[in-house]
Amino acid sequence: MLKQTDIQRTLSAFKPENFVFVVSIDQNNKPSGMVVAWKTRISGTPPLYALALGKSSNTYKLIKKSKEFVIAVPNKDLKAAIEIFGYHHGTEIDKFKESKLKTIPSKYLRTPLIKEATICYECKLVKTINTGSCNLVIGEVVAAHHNKNKKILLVTGKNKNGERIFKEF
Numbered sequence: 389m390l391k392q393t394d395i396q397r398t399l400s401a402f403k404p405e406n407f408v409f410v411v412s413i414d415q416n417n418k419p420s421g422m423v424v425a426w427k428t429r430i431s432g433t434p435p436l437y438a439l440a441l442g443k444s445s446n447t448y449k450l451i452k453k454s455k456e457f458v459i460a461v462p463n464k465d466l467k468a469a470i471e472i473f474g475y476h477h478g479t480e481i482d483k484f485k486e487s488k489l490k491t492i493p494s495k496y497l498r499t500p501l502i503k504e505a506t507i508c509y510e511c512k513l514v515k516t517i518n519t520g521s522c523n524l525v526i527g528e529v530v531a532a533h534h535n536k537n538k539k540i541l542l543v544t545g546k547n548k549n550g551e552r553i554f555k556e557f
């Protein structure tokens with residue numbers, strides 16, 4: 389039977405959850421990025437993606453200035469990098485150096501792709517919208533890259549210690 393319950397906890401209970409790495413660049417073309425679960429397609433034609441980025445996120449500031457970003461869909465090869473991209477600010481560490489993830493040039497952007505990713509979307513910033521604790525970042529996908537030999541990593545839930553449980557499909 390459905391029971392009314394805590395809103396925040398119940399929003400987090402909606403699993404499995406997929407997430408992406410979002411990369412952008414600074415004024416010297418140096419890449420950094422973050423992990424993002426709050427993202428969705430919002431138009432097929434033109435192909436638009438929306439990301440909800442926390443107000444303190446360094447990646448948001450990079451996107452606002454560079455007007456571009458890459459969405460990288462992870463597989464198990466990016467699992468170790470979640471800790472670095474998802475829990476540290478790009479102002480404090482060089483996330484690519486720390487994680488040892490490799491970059492390769494994109495087709496239309498200065499922002500590179502993550503070489504190890506399963507899918508990468510090159511996005512040009514369309515607009516940002518202030519939405520409470522986040523800024524909504526809307527980008528148009530101008531190129532897509534897919535390594536069909538790789539799978540996609542999902543979060544299926546949490547274990548008793550509150551750690552995420554991952555599964556590739």
Ligand SMILES: Cc1cc2nc3c(=O)[nH]c(=O)nc-3n(C[C@H](O)[C@H](O)[C@H](O)COP(=O)(O)O)c2cc1C
Nearest residue numbers: 422423424425426441442446447474475476477478
């Ligand atoms: C699985 C996972 C999902 C996340 N989803 C989001 C999200 O949707 N939006 C967000 O702002 N931060 C999200 N985060 C947190 C950011 O990745 C984190 O704050 C990051 O350190 C920001 O880095 P930056 O300041 O260098 O941009 C998520 C973290 C993890 C581990």
